[in-house]
Amino acid sequence: MAGRGSSIMEHTAGCRDSSSVSQRFDCLTHVSTCFQTGTCPTQSAAEVARVIFSVVCGPVPGEDRESGPAESCDLTCISVSLVERITSDLTSRVLPPALTSYCGEILTVFQDLDLMSQLVQLFHAEDQIISHLAAKTASTCVFYQLLKSGTVSPVWQQKCVQTFYNSALGPELDACLWSLTEVLKRLLKGAHQDTLGKLLSAFDSSLGALCSKFLPEERKEAMQCSVESWGTTFCLLLDLLEVLTASSLICGAGVCLKSQRITHIHSSALLTTISCCSEYFVKKRALLLLKRAVLQKAGEDWASGDVLSTGIKHKHFSSDMSLLAHSVLTAVATNWLQSVQVESASFFGGARCVRVEEGQKPDCVMLRAVSLLLLKSIELHIQTAGGAAGADSAAEVSGYLQNLWGFLQQCGxxxxxxxxxxxxxxxxxxxxxxxxxxxxxxxxxxxxxxxxxxxxxxxxxxxxxxxxxxxxxxxxxxxxxxxxxxxxxxxxxxxxxxxxxxxxxxxxxxxxxxxxxxxxxxxxxxxxxxxxxxxxxxxxxxxxxxxxxxxxxxxxxxxxxxxxxxxxxxxxxxxxxxxxxxxxxxxxxxxxxxxxxxxxxxxxxxxxxxxxxxxxxxxxxxxxxxxxxxxxxxxxxxxxxxxxxxxxxxxxxxxxxxxxxxxxxxxxxxxxxxxxxxxxxxxxxxxxxxxxxxxxxxxxxxxxxxxxxxxxxxx
Structure with a gap:
């Protein structure tokens, strides 16, 4: 293994020495133009692959001193984007036969050079554009490999698992969250349940550790501080949780992992986030996730209806829904609604003119989400063993509704x-x-x-x-x-x-x-x-x-x-x-x-x-x-x-x-x-x-x- 790594390093150094920044830029521009027209570049597939790989690896210290950081960044973005395009076109099978064969040869060289190791290294790049492009390209490559051979890239998997266990804030965690979410979405859209189950099993434990750290049950102060410092990362986590929740609906009884149930298991912590977090966009995203979970509509924005409507539920489905409803009703009973912030409605294109007598307009997306979350939780409550009959139950339900009407009046x-x-x-x-x-x-x-x-x-x-x-x-x-x-x-x-x-x-x-x-x-x-x-x-x-x-x-x-x-x-x-x-x-x-x-x-x-x-x-x-x-x-x-x-x-x-x-x-x-x-x-x-x-x-x-x-x- 050490010999193979040494060989790769020597080969990479040879690639760097053989061409200047301008030559690489001209090569990559020519390749990109050929792909747009559906023709094969004049260079061989192996030569193009080596040029791309040399750029992804980064400049050698002291090389091309005349080129600044901006040129190096642009060249890296072009190279990474080209890899994503090649892999994506091969996955969708839209290329002419000759170009398909050409791109296949490029990917073979990439595999020999272990390009994935270089891509995951870019996850922690300081430049957010490079970090995101690397995550996007790695996701495309992982998905292509899953469809082609049914195997998961061990380098990508190890990087994401270690990052989730570490849970250190930064671009690396953001890139790993986004990358895993994207791969899972693609598998869900294509209804690849078997492959999806294998992938989820590989990440089940690490995702549980990540969510246990950032979704504590009773530590409101700690949660507030952590969310305020990583609002963007938290939203990426919420996107992943929605994908995981949708996977439990799509896979049905076939797969039942703890990571797929995180939204329900940690529903109380998500409600705490909504009431304690100072970032409004985080509150809103968390509330919409809970709303979709209680309506069993997680993933409705990107998954087809045919995929979502399997009708088969996993063995913990009823208990999870009951837990979610119980968390909501318990929060409402302890004045959670009074802590829910509803800002004025936002508009594209700038501020909206408002008459003085009209006042501010509440965010009706938030109002509808709160209302539906509570109404569906009450419905679930009365449909389960928790909804006992009698006058006390009727008074309890009436109390929840009165709390809701009071909240709506308070919001305008x-x-x-x-x-x-x-x-x-x-x-x-x-x-x-x-x-x-x-x-x-x-x-x-x-x-x-x-x-x-x-x-x-x-x-x-x-x-x-x-x-x-x-x-x-x-x-x-x-x-x-x-x-x-x-x-x-x-x-x-x-x-x-x-x-x-x-x-x-x-x-x-x-x-x-x-x-x-x-x-x-x-x-x-x-x-x-x-x-x-x-x-x-x-x-x-x-x-x-x-x-x-x-x-x-x-x-x-x-x-x-x-x-x-x-x-x-x-x-x-x-x-x-x-x-x-x-x-x-x-x-x-x-x-x-x-x-x-x-x-x-x-x-x-x-x-x-x-x-x-x-x-x-x-x-x-x-x-x-x-x-x-x-x-x-x-x-x-x-x-x-x-x-x-x-x-x-x-x-x-x-x-x-x-x-x-x-x-x-x-x-x-x-x-x-x-x-x-x-x-x-x-x-x-x-x-x-x-x-x-x-x-x-x-x-x-x-x-x-x-x-x-x-x-x-x-x-």
Whole structure:
């Protein structure tokens, strides 16, 4: 081994002596140009490999004294980037045959010269660009070797393991964290579960040691000091934790390592980080990690839905989720919410003009994350052994919700005139479909638990639910009002895989058929013009006053919400504010599901894409607007589309309630709201039935149709 190392050093010295900096630069520039045009360089593969290797090794002391540090740095960056490009192109197999063979020869020479040892040495380079490029190139090489031979580079593995055990702050730790995260991401995207399991096993112990040092359970002061001094490194660690958490969902029962469970095991420490760390971006990243963990959506930003939806859970999954929920609820019970910092919303392009009377706008990403984390934790709590029945359990859950509403009010989301807490969900999640459906589903579970264990009459249960903000009838009606009772948008939700609307809708319909009187009562309650709201979401202040006057929506002079078709300052019920851009929904990947009466969740089955469903409805090539409700006086009538697909008419935000109905008597308003809701569900049933008859619905909707018929019969 010593002889081989001596031979490499001699060979490297020979390479350095044979060419000057300018000659190497010309060579590398020529090689890069040839790769861009898909042609082979004039130099041999071995010669190019030796030039690249000589640059990566660094200059010999005293050599090329006329060249400064900048030239040397540039040359190193070019060389390392070339290695990354060669390896990446070979992995993706996009090169012509001749160039593929040429690049393969270069990698063979690199292997003989042990290039990986030189790359990992650059991990601790003072220049952050060189350190990052070295980590990126090493990751590409490791991934290529894993795919080609199924083996892990021992040099890279040893460097990362030693660095994790050492846990010394600096560019080397950052590079190792980033490099391992990148390799794991690539394996997860490609669904290489077997290879992923082997790699995770090699790092399991060292990752546990790293997280035990930087995520202590009870040392708040030590954590605060450490996080303040390594905020960037901590964010890299959080990225790695999300990848590890996603791997536990993707690998399922096949792999169950402690490192994959770190987010759940150290959830209490992560909550402490959110409350104690002074760096806001660290707080936010930690909170979003916990939110994705509790929603089982870790990795959703970069992993495909097909990869994430394995459905198989590892043996510790239930206990880990319970531990996460317990940590959150314990923290809330000890006033954790009071220590959560929510800064004003940030904007690209500089500061946003703010009216004096508007005040600062809270960061609604943080508000939604805190709310969903708590709501889903409550839902998990009542679904496990920890959620005992009885009045004490109902009071406990109600206390958590009151803490949440108090936190939101403290952060600037205000409901000033009449405190109807059911509107919180609409104020906070009105333009974020996936989060809104998750929140509605969680609140439905919380309500059903409260109804079961409170021992109250139905009317009293609904009153208590409104006081706690979890009346499912109110939530559903607010959703219908936000879409102007347009059944075609509900159809979009049903055939989309981007939200849990199907699961929520089926479960709500089961409850609705058993409590029709409660629904009719909510129609009257939710329609009364009693609200004076001030919401600050997505950077746009929204003030709504409903006191017998037409709704007025005031926006800052510097920002106008996307999709507003009416003039600034006024908004009609048909104003085009969207929860999502429906012209892009046709590009979503279809997922076929089957609704089961006993299991409201969706099981995957092969059928037809949502794209064909929309084509059948419209009779025209997509993108096209679905058939939609036109007139309350012509029940069941379905008209052809008559507006552009880019701006589907949509009702006001969920917080904006009636204009013309504001001056009418309450019973008439309630009657009209009820009629529109029934008509919307009836029209939805008709279109789903027609699509099912033509075998164009993406899953079996028989159970859903049965529930819709039963609900119609209640009316």
């Amino acid at each position: 989301v205000q409901l000033t005139e009449v405190t109807h807490c059911c509107c919180w969900i609409s104020l906070l999640f009105g333009e974020q479909d996936d989060d809104m459906m998750e929140a509605a589903k969680a609140l439905l579970s919380i309500f059903l638990h409260h109804r079961w264990c409170s021992g109250l009459e139905d009317s009293a249960v609904l009153e208590a639910a409104c006081a706690s903000g979890c009346n499912p009838h109110c939530h559903f009606l607010l959703l219908l009002q936000s879409i102007s009772f347009d059944h075609s948008i509900l159809l979009d939700f049903l055939i989309s895989t981007e939200t849990c609307f199907l699961e929520y809708f089926v479960r709500y319909l089961k409850y609705l058929r058993a409590d029709w009187p409660g629904f009719t009562a909510a129609c009257g309650r939710i329609s009364w013009p009693q609200l004076s709201l001030t919401a600050s979401c997505r950077g746009d202040v929204l003030k709504v006053t409903c006191k017998g006057q037409p709704d007025r929506v005031e926006h800052s002079s510097c920002d106008q919400p996307t999709g507003v078709t009416s003039p600034v300052g006024t908004m009609s019920p048909a104003a085009g504010i969207h929860l999502v851009e429906y012209d892009s929904s046709d590009e979503s990947e279809p997922e076929d599901m089957e609704v089961c009466q006993d299991q409201p969740g969706a099981a995957v089955c092969e059928n037809i894409s949502a794209l064909h469903v929309k084509q059948e409805i419209s009779g025209q090539p997509v993108p096209i607007k679905l058939e939609q409700y036109e007139s309350l006086n012509s029940p069941g009538s379905l008209s052809e589309p008559n507006s552009t697909p880019e701006r589907r008419p949509r009702g006001p935000p969920l917080s904006v309630l009636q204009t013309e109905e504001a001056s009418r008597p309450g019973p008439q308003v309630a009657c009209k709201t009820l009629a529109r809701a029934v008509l919307c569900m009836s029209a939805l049933r008709e279109v789903v039935t027609r699509l099912q008859t033509k075998k164009l619905f993406p899953y079996n909707p028989s159970s859903l149709l049965k529930l819709l018929i039963q609900v119609e019969n209640c009316s």
